[in-house]
Structure formats: C-alpha cells, structure tokens
Amino acid sequence: MLILSYCPNFPQRLIFNTMSKLKEAIKQHGYETILDHVLINEAQLQARIQELGAQISQDYAGKDALLISILRGGVVFLTELMRHIHTPHHIEFMAVSSYGVGARSTRGQPRITLDLNTDVKGRHVILVEDIVDSGHTIDHVLRLLQTREPASLKVCALLDKPTRREIFVPIEYRGFEIPNEFVFGFGLDLDEYFRNLPFIGVVKQEYQ
C-alpha cells in the first residue's frame, strides 16, 4: 500500500491506475464514494476553532499577533481562526515547494515561492498550519522565520498526526490529535480535490 501524505505533489507519486480510478470516482460521484467516515464534523471544527481563537485572543492581548499561513491547505483554517480572534492582528501568507519532483513530504528542503510582505523582526508570530505530519516542512519554515528574529514564534495546527512525526515540532495550539489515517476536507486535499468540504473525512482504503 502506498502511504500518502497531505502534500500537494503526492499525485505524482501515485501509481497510474489508482489515480485514474480516483479521478473517475470523483467525477462520477463526488466525495461520497471516497469517504470512509467523517472524522471531525463541521460543528466540532467550529467549536474547537472558536476555543483556539479565544485562547489566542487572551494570550496575545495587546501584542498585535502576526498570523502566517502556508498555502494552500492552511487557508481555510486560517480564515476560520482569524474570525474568532478578537484582538487586532495581521495575516500573511507563505508558499513553499520543494526541490525536485513530488518531494514535499520528504526531507527535501522547501523553497520559498512566496515570501512575507512584512518584516517579522520583533513581531509576535503564529504559524498557522492545517496539519503537522512528518514535521519537516514546518520545521524548515520555523527555522527560517527564527533567523528573522521575531519577538515570539508559536505554532497553531488544526490537526496533529503524532505517529507520523519524524522531527520534533513544538505545537502551542492544537486543534485535534488524529490517528494515522488519510484525511481530506476543510483545506486538505485528495489529489487536489475536496479542499472545499466543510468537514474532515477519512479516505476509503481502496482509494488510498
């Protein structure tokens, strides 16, 4: 069985017939065919993100936090989270891709394809991620940001898959700890589809 990560490049690592079977299923039937079960429903997501937002509002009161989201998966979580942060804050985006083909989940060093608009020096930075998996990408981004001397730098991750971790990542704000299952929806894609689903679902074994 292929173990897939959430990385945007993973289709290139799929064997051809799995990919065409998946694409066909998506086109014919939408997500229902692919969905094994809903792992986290919309209400659970909303409630938890509201809690995280309240916690961040409290912790960053008077600090003008800078939320940084890594494209593309983290955007849905970021937009929901920022609406629950009731203190003034800024948002920024970064895009990273790795050298080589389809290697974002591996140890390939990420390349910054879109950098921040603002200087983070002296700022209170929160890196907002959809999922922390092996931890390599976020580790690289954290180390990069650290060289720019922010006043503080924390991680807020909606999902944490600790069993997949290969490198330690300090997660200050964690939405949900999830088992090592292939998930999609709420920003997370399955072969680039289904980022728009309002819940997080688990992919059926046969499509993994």
Next chain:
Amino acid sequence: MGIHAFDPTRTVDHGITRVLFTQEEIETRVAELAAQISADYAGQDLLLVCILRGGVIFLADLMRHLTLPCNLDFMAVASYESGARSTNHSPRILLDTREDILGRNVLLIEDIVDSGYTFDHLIKLLKTREPASLKVCSLLSKPTRREVPVQIDYLGFEIPDEYVCGYGIDADELYRNLPFIASVK
C-alpha cells in the same frame, strides 16, 4: 461576534463609521453565489484562483458551499505604484498559479474590483494560457471607480465609493477578521 469585538482604540484610529453589510447578509449572498456557480458549472471541473490576500475569507466561505469537484489555487500580485487602494499600472506577479490552467474552467476570486486595472491585466495574462473558460467572481464592486471595463460574472454587492474593511478586506492591514463589512473614513 459584533462591532464590540474590535479594539476600541484602534477603531477610533481607523474611523470605522457604519456597517454596510451584516454577517447574515454576507452569508446569504455568498450561499446564493455558490449555488449559482454550482449550477452553472454542474458536471464540470472548476479551478478556483484566489487573489491574495483580501479574497481569502470570501473564498473559504464560498468554496464550502460549492457542490462541485473543485481545485484551489492562489495568485499574489502587487502594483508597481505604492498606495494601498489605487492601481494604475499592470500588476507584478509575486506568486503565480501552481496549476496549469490550459483547458481548465477557471474562476478568479477577488474581494473587490475597484479601478479594474489589476483585474484587466490578470484576465489578459491568464487568457494567454488558454483556459477552457475564465470567469470572475468578486465579493464587492465599486462601479463608480471603474477606469477599465471588467466583466464580473458573479458579484456579491455593489458599493459606493467608500473605503471599506472587514470580511477579508483590511484597513491598514487590520480588521480583515470582522464578520461584517464596514465603511472606514
């Protein structure tokens, strides 16, 4: 969350004057747009291309209402001239799409169409890549500010020539998180 939710000192600084569209009005309109888009593209694949940064909240809400198989991509552009709200020249591409748009149905998602220059240039650029179709979806439009015509296929609201913030749109980089759209001095 309501108007009480933002820092009162900042509110004074930035001069938020009145609410133009409430959270409920926006939610209703976004759901309507998504239903329209879902119907128009039924049976087809759709690639949403969101222009950073203002469009992200609109995008995140809109896409969750879509019943289509859709892909998501982003572009970031900056104008050559400084000045937060006016764009008189062609934009510089800071981040291009990851996806190849050849033969795809592309829907550009933007928070606001103002003079139209940025959009006009973006549309021209993307058309050279031969998408199957290219349409524009904007949350807001300021028709009185238009200097070049832009066809907006899906429009949330028309607004007068006022500075606005909230629902992804910033006032000096703040207030993107407001659930409503307000007028700023």
